Amino acid sequence: MPTCVYIESLVDHVDSDVVIKGWLYNKRSSGKIAFLELRDGTGLVQGVVVRGKVDDEVWNAVEEIGQESSVIVTGRVKADARAPSGVELGVSAMEVVQAVDGYPITPKEHGTEFLMDRRHLWLRSSQQHAVLRVRSKLEKLCRDYFYERGYTLVDSPILTPLSVEGTTTLFSTDYFGRPAYLTQSGQLYQEAGAMAFGKAFCFGPTFRAEKSKTRRHLTEFWMLEPEIAYATIDDVMDIAEDFVATVIQRALVECDAELTSLDRDRAPLEQITAPFPRVHYDEAVKLLQEAGEDFAWGSDFGAGHETLISEHFGKPVFINRFPTKIKPFYMEPDAERPDLVLGCDLIAPEGYGELIGGGQRIHDPALLESRLAEHGLPAEPYQWYMDLRRYGTVPHAGFGMGLERLVAWVTGRPHLRETIPFPRMLGRLEP
């Protein structure tokens, strides 16, 4: 009985007989010879079936089965320099586990809603498969970056009694008779983590009940949030810069096959190396105004502004020190400019928008207390957060990165819906 192997390891079995358990991805047949494109989730390989060299019932099955039929194929691995996988399979036998007729996703073009309704099947298509393999690898690269540098993974809770990013985009649930909210960010809990572990991070799902339906909005998305005790805004820009440059360079190596399959232009990614430009908010405003934009000091940047700024530099760009009134209550004021806070956003190039938001947090208890009041936030639910300033407060800083934006950028996908296995958006809760 030949060994059962995965397609990704076929190159190690040249000139051997093997068994592949997978699915028919595509086929062409001349009546005498059939080419089966086979997939098993780890790769694609072409199986060659020659009429007369296999049993008649195998040949008949080959003629009959449709796309996504599940098949167990036995054959001899042959080196083939022309094949993307480097090998092809000379088929000697085939068992049909299930013959499929009428698989809904064909190589022709389908509408987005049609494909999104069949997301559970669409995942099998080579482009979606490649995007999500990149996502899987990027998650590992992101976690490894922080593990290798001594951070402790401190999972922030999903169910929380309070809101971090304002109350208008909260999902709520009945928690045994009282309201609970799905977290919008794990940051406040990472601040407790940083005080306990020095360097902490979380990486999990977060939620925003966004009523907007744009290519940049998901209601459920994964966020990576490191937080560091005794760190300043400058430290956090150093860390975010090294993190992004390191992950992108490693991704170019680790995701080489997927980027090829996606036909992603690597040149813009290859130039992502530290340092990244750091632009003061005032400068960014000036830059927009000089470019002819009708943008007033004190406003927040929209997607178009971000693209304009990043195109000016051709690299990720930090915008830092924002007007106090457009940022959350917890941001440390700029000692030199009381109208500004020590926040920093990293704008990705190629129009992928804000990748990272972060900055230095208020560590002075009296100041934090007055900011809570100024923002009209109730004091009681924040008492535990205030405790972090009462008992050994230190300057600290951190950032949050949306995983889906990183995946979109690396894979070159314009819409976030393709960067997560089962996207949740306004009007989409299925499959």
Next chain:
Amino acid sequence: MPTCVYIESLVDHVDSDVVIKGWLYNKRSSGKIAFLELRDGTGLVQGVVVRGKVDDEVWNAVEEIGQESSVIVTGRVKADARAPSGVELGVSAMEVVQAVDGYPITPKEHGTEFLMDRRHLWLRSSQQHAVLRVRSKLEKLCRDYFYERGYTLVDSPILTPLSVEGTTTLFSTDYFGRPAYLTQSGQLYQEAGAMAFGKAFCFGPTFRAEKSKTRRHLTEFWMLEPEIAYATIDDVMDIAEDFVATVIQRALVECDAELTSLDRDRAPLEQITAPFPRVHYDEAVKLLQEAGEDFAWGSDFGAGHETLISEHFGKPVFINRFPTKIKPFYMEPDAERPDLVLGCDLIAPEGYGELIGGGQRIHDPALLESRLAEHGLPAEPYQWYMDLRRYGTVPHAGFGMGLERLVAWVTGRPHLRETIPFPRMLGRLEP
């Protein structure tokens, strides 16, 4: 200016002057010499301050500051074979960032509710710190195990339109005018993942609105769920066995310092090697009855039964092939015994209960459809799941492991509430 270092790397700086940024964990003073136990989140080190050898204001500060005061300490690193860290610090200067008086968690005993209300601070205590460092490392070991074996991480969604484990323990939310549920398990989505990627896994938060308040219940917990195409119940027991044995053996190495600090007896963990006993449900029932338990064939095991069975073997034990009526709709029937399904549970030793639940899933579309109906489940929301049987169905299997149970077992903690940074339970949503 001496280098700023983390305590965990002090051993690399013997006979050098360094700066440590951290907190006062404890202190003793004789009036002439003071011993400061310092923490920075990466470890503990003793700082020795000699009156007259430091400025008077440093000595006065040392006398005054209380537990959890934040301090920046400069000193000379000295090798000290008696110290757990291998070094101590001869303090030459200290800057008090914040002097703290009245930190609520003192070395004396506190009640559980008192500590749980202060979980954001309790994380700093050495035992809790060690448990959560183990959790962080175990998460990496678990993910690495599957990454190293070619699995693709496919994040299952949290917000879902349907229930997996029954409808009585669901948290629901208003999703733009329609109900959505917090996922109880990512399995159904991993089945789609297995068909697309061959081998898939997810590792994220799951939810059960459990009204029971026991040491084994959390309402929010993390679950690891691998799923494999073309796999059977025997494959899944092989994989789960190798996974558990590998992770435990690696954890003994990676978490050595933490297990010492927790005073965890390593002997029972050292003997966790494959193979694990595999006990048929019928045998398990017999074993309980022979032990004098009033247990009827067809019932499900309680915590006490699990402990009894695992004590009989002193190793993790698989119980396999359960009565159909006590298991979920998706379980593959046993071809030889139609009253049983191909499920398997792995019971941890030392009374830690069910660590893993898994088995082979139904792949025949007609059978799955009839099982849905028998369980009174609505057909429409499961149409996408049925699609996985219509388009290239194959035998497949997988399992789910609760992370907190693994952490409890490895660290020897009796209650799950100490195995997650911010536990959520009946009556507990804070901090």
